[in-house]
Structures are given as structure tokens and as C-alpha cells.
Amino acid sequence: MNHDPNIDFRFAPPSSWTCIGFADDQHKSLVREDGALLYDYQRIVTHQFNRILSFRLLGSGEPQTITQVTETAKRPIVITTLTYSHAILQLRAFAYQQNDQRSDIVQWSISQNPNQITPHQVALHLNALQNQGQWQAVDTSDHHLSSFSHIQFSPNTDHPTQPQKDRPVIIQHQSVFSIEQPLHHHPTRTFGPGFGCITEPIALSPDHTLHGSIIITLDHHDAPFHKLADIDHALDSMRQHWDHANFQTRTLQVPDPQINDMLRACARNIFQAREIKDGSPEFQVGPTCYRGLWMVDGHFMLEAARYLGHDQEADRGIDAMLKRVHDDGSITDIPEHTKETGIALATLVRQTELSGNWDRLKKLWPTVIKARHYIQSLRDQARQLDPSAPEFSLLPRSFPDGGINGLRAEYTTALWIMIGLKEAARAAAHLGNHQDADTFQADFQGLLEDFRRCAARDMQHLDNGIPYLPQSMPNSSSEHHWNENQTDRVSINHRIGPLTGTWALCQSIFPGEIFDQDDSIVQNLLRLFEHKDQEQGIPIETGWLPYQALWPYYASFAAHVWLYASQGEKAAQYLYAFANHAAPTRIWREEQSLASSDLDLCWGDMPHNWASAEFIRLVRNLLIFERGNQLELMPGIPSTWLIPNQPIIVENSPTRFGPISITAKLDHANTWHVQAEIDSNWPLQPDTITLHIPSKMNRVIVNNQLAKPDLRTLALNKSMTLQPSSS
Incomplete structure (x- = not known):
């Protein structure tokens, strides 16, 4: 599908519900x-x-x-x-x-x-x-x-x-x-x-x-x-x-007024869905069937809240999450959704990084340790299974979500628990808890080894040869996406597909960074995206409607994988395709039929504000991208954002390296002026800062220093490497 950087809502869902209520x-x-x-x-x-x-x-x-x-x-x-x-x-x-x-x-x-x-x-x-x-x-x-x-x-x-x-x-x-x-x-x-x-x-x-x-x-x-x-x-x-009403207190602005309007609407949508519960405001996914805060949605919604400048509200979101801590150490809202404990660990660490409040995490460390014990109990249960069980030595059967119902032998839980363990190991090292860091890291490595063993066994191939990993282990349950025990033949309308349930796989790649960008798991997934994104610009058949349908904000999950794989141009294309699946009132349905299907199947809430949060996250990450200990600036700006005297502005956007501010503007002489600021006193500092430079610039001036052709680095607290952008 040809990329068109224009938002005209061409794939808007046929039916829509727009909220008119207040924050x-x-x-x-x-x-x-x-x-x-x-x-x-x-x-x-x-x-x-x-x-x-x-x-x-x-x-x-x-x-x-x-x-x-x-x-x-x-x-x-x-x-x-x-x-x-x-x-x-x-x-x-x-x-x-x-x-x-x-x-x-x-x-x-x-x-x-x-x-x-x-x-x-x-x-x-x-x-x-x-x-x-x-x-x-x-x-x-x-x-x-x-x-x-x-x-x-x-x-x-x-x-x-x-x-x-x-x-x-x-x-x-x-x-x-x-x-x-x-x-x-x-x-x-x-x-x-x-x-x-x-x-x-x-x-x-x-x-x-x-x-x-x-x-x-x-x-x-x-x-x-x-x-x-x-x-x-x-x-x-x-x-x-x-x-x-000021729902966006930190400036996030690009030269495309359509994108800026989407950002304004997304911020407002999130606060319209929010509600006062037990005396405190609590973010919610939507106004109807998802009128609450789920663990995985909350992870990304709290991150988006900080990008918008609502730090106190994000802190209260952590308080709401901690109400889900149970005596066995699990941190779950849905009991069979055992991956939520891994999500909670990752959320605690991410929110600590963005706020810089490591003292709070230190006080909560006993909760983190209890969560590890709960995860270990799950691992012990898996090791006690019959060795012929597909999930043997990985994790017990769980609810996959994201298009796959029931208790199954599956991979989504292992993926998110690996993210939680990896993040806890990194946090423990920062806190000086080196023994805990080693323990969490060993737990992560052990689970990763078992994951790779099972994944190698279960890898499948499309007719065109593209490899893919089914998120429900083959031959362990029915292919029916809703009924894991169905024995009858499953129609294509209900059959689990190659991309069904891969939401957690995307998130294990980014923000989880479980796999290197050149890992076959990453590269195979990208091939599958390209195979499935031709009809409406984003991958189709990924969620609860497994045939001739799509999950609009899955576009952000996939775009972040492209961004992690240093394909910023493709990530930016997904941003626009994502926007074009909104209704003209700038809201999304969770899932909808393809336009060519002539159906009006719909799934989930509307306005769906995980979608709103994902749009905010994707715009921000196209401009500021955290990759391990590296900071990348402008890794995914499309050429249409290079308009003379129309600036890109990011103001005090929180990162694990502290608040980052950027102003980038092209002048009529085709000189790109970039001003970037980083807090050199923040506890974590990047090893490298990479500025991605759009092609065909006559000159680049960074922090008032001219980047000459033979000059590859500039001092900005750390080294700033200048390299051509993929876009």
C-alpha cells in the first residue's frame, strides 16, 4: 500500500461513540x-x-x-x-x-x-x-x-x-x-x-x-x-x-497540524474517560465495557500521562496498581492473567525511571521480591508438569488475551514476565542491590532459554515461507480463538492466525528489548507485518476479530518494532495509517472489520484510550527513542515534517535519562537547526546520544555548533553521534 501522509479518516469505523462528558x-x-x-x-x-x-x-x-x-x-x-x-x-x-x-x-x-x-x-x-x-x-x-x-x-x-x-x-x-x-x-x-x-x-x-x-x-x-x-x-x-482546559502541559509539537490535533484530542479523550474512585482520579480505558484500568493498558497509559506532563496523576496510577497486590506476591487484576505480575514489575521500574523517584521503589522493594517469589512458584509448577506437556518447564497455562481466550499453553505470559524480570534486574543494579540484580538476571536468562527451546519446536511457516511463532502452542488446544476446547472444525472467522495474540511479542521487542534488533524473532515478525499491512496500511488479523478485521492501535505496537529495528520511515507510515482508522471525531474503536469486507463487526470500547495513549507514545518516540543505555533523537521523522520555519518541539519529555528538550527547525537555506538539552545531573546518563539527520541537508547546526562533513561528534554532556536517518 502506498504511503499517503494525510489524515482523512479513510478507514473510520462505520459505527462510532464519541464522549462529550467532562474530565x-x-x-x-x-x-x-x-x-x-x-x-x-x-x-x-x-x-x-x-x-x-x-x-x-x-x-x-x-x-x-x-x-x-x-x-x-x-x-x-x-x-x-x-x-x-x-x-x-x-x-x-x-x-x-x-x-x-x-x-x-x-x-x-x-x-x-x-x-x-x-x-x-x-x-x-x-x-x-x-x-x-x-x-x-x-x-x-x-x-x-x-x-x-x-x-x-x-x-x-x-x-x-x-x-x-x-x-x-x-x-x-x-x-x-x-x-x-x-x-x-x-x-x-x-x-x-x-x-x-x-x-x-x-x-x-x-x-x-x-x-x-x-x-x-x-x-x-x-x-x-x-x-x-x-x-x-x-x-x-x-x-x-x-x-x-490544559490536558497537555508538556509541549509535543510537529509541523503537521493534523498530527497536533490528534495529540490534543488523544489527551482530552484520556481525561474524559478518567473517573474519581475512592477519592482519587483513576485512568480508565474507556466509558463502557472497559470502564476500568487494566494492568497492561495502564502500563502504557501512565507512560503517556507523563509525556503529557501529568506526573502526579501517574503517581496515583501506581497507587491504584498497588491495590492489586495479593498475599501470594502476585500483582493481578484478572486472576488467570498471570502475566500481569510481570507487567506490574515493568511498570514500577518504568515509572521510577521517568519520575526519578528511586526512593519510592526502594520502599516498594519487598513487593518486588514477593512478586519474584510468585513468578518462581509458577516456574516450579511448570517443571512439575508431565514432560510431554507443551508448556513443560516454561509456565503453567494462562490467559493469552489480545485475540486468544481461555487457559492455554502459550507465549504471551512468558514474554511479559521476561520483561518484568529484566527490568527488575536493571532496577536492582541501580539501587545497589547486586545480589538481587544477579538473581533476577538469572531468572530472566533461565526463562529466555526455555522460551527459545519451545519457540524453536513450535515455529511454523506460511505458504510463502515466512516463519512465524504461534502465540498459542500448536496442538495444545483448539485453533478456535475463543473456545480452547472446541473439537469441531474451526471456521476461518474464528481461527487463530499467524499474527493473532502477537501484541505481547511486539512489546517484548519494544519496550522490553528482550531480543536484539537482528534476532530472527524480530526479523521474522517484520516480514509478517509487511505481508499483512498491504490492504489498509497496518497489519491485519491480529486480535479478537481474527479474519478480515484489524486492531487499529496494534499499529503502534508494530511501529515500535520497526523503530527498534532502525526503520523509522516505516514507523512513521504506520502513524498516519493508525490515525486514518480513527473516526472523524478523533477516537478509535478497539477492533473493526476491513473496509473491503462490507461488514460492520466491532469489538471493544469506544473511545478506546489505550489507543489514545499509543498515538501519543508513538509520536513522542519518533522524536526521542530510548534504546537500552542509548538515547536517539529524531529516529523516525518523515520528510513531510521538514517544512521551513515549522519547528518540531519536545519540552521536558521524561526519559530514563531525565527530561529531554528538543527544538528542530529547517530554514530556507536548507540548514537544519537543532537545540537539545539533557539534565547532566540525572542519576542515569546515556552512553551515547545519536541524532538522526534527514537526508539532503545543506548544513546541520546542533546547539549552535556547525556539524561539518568531517565532524562526526559534538559534545552534549556525552558524545552526540551524527548519522544519516533511515527516513
């Missing part, structure tokens, strides 16, 4: 791709919203087109435009807070389609669908011709609903008010259960636009406004609120 808001109000408002999420077998308010023109058939955007990247004020043959309905949805009362507001307008010549009767048709309760008009008689402006929801008191993990807030009291446009009873669009109503039909002339507003109250019945002019003022105040 730390308990009400995760969502706007569907057609402008409907979604409330009271509940996952029974699949996704379900127990209350939906949708808007359309009365009659009129289906819209010819529907478009949806946010006002700006900073403002989650959602504009949905539904174009019919004769008229255009525009919906503008936003959240509003007055004291402790939350409401959602939808401003609507109906104008004549420019292609329509004669006046046409129009009316707004509101459909209120519900489960476990009832909508009813309040200020009206029972006569079907009477008008009203207030609809109220009454919950089902016979069978009250109880909060759940992904449904912690249940709206018991909810009202809908129509401002300055009386409503009349009308059947729902499908004549099915629910409450339907319309505005008074009028003949719309070309020079006339019909306006109104709908207010939806959340857990109260008081309308904050009764005039359209007041709602206009409320909208302006919310615009100011979002424009002044």
Missing part, C-alpha cells in the same frame, strides 16, 4: 455516529444501551449522507449533519454543568437542502427508546393532539438495576426538555417500544431555518434553561471551558 465526569454521555445520545451502558452478551435518544426528520426516508465532527480537537462538542433530499438536519451536542447538576444539550436546526426549490413540510422526530423503565410526557393531557415540552424517565422499581464494574453509575432520574418548540405525540420510527414525539410540522422556505434545543438532564429533573438565547450563552461558556 473525571461520572456521566460518560456518548454520541452515536448519527447524532443519537447513548445512556446507561450494559454489557450482557454484547453491547447494549438501556436508553437511546435519537433524532431525525419526520418521514423523509433515510439521510443521503451523515457527517460528524467535533468543533475543534480540543472541544468535544459534536456536530452531526444529516442531509436528506429536501432538508438538512444539524445536531450540536455538548455537556453542561451547573453547580452539581449535569445535563446534555442538543441544539438542532433544519434548513432547506439547496437542491430543493419549493417549500417542504418538516419536523424534528425524537425517539426515546428504553429498557427497564418508561418515558412519558409530563405537562400534557392524555389527548393525542395536546402539546408538551417535558418528557420524564421512570425507572423500573420492581426490578431495580445494580451497579456493575462497567456500569458503576446508573441514571435513575432523567428528563428531556424541548426549548421553544412544543412536542406532540407520535409513534417511534419503527412503531416499536419506546416514546416518540415530533415538533409542529411547518413549511420550510429557502431563506428560513428552524431552530430548537433539547436538554437531557442526568439524575435530576430541573431544566437549567428555558430560552434558546440562554443555551447559546451556555454553549459559549463550554467552548471557553474546553479551550482553556
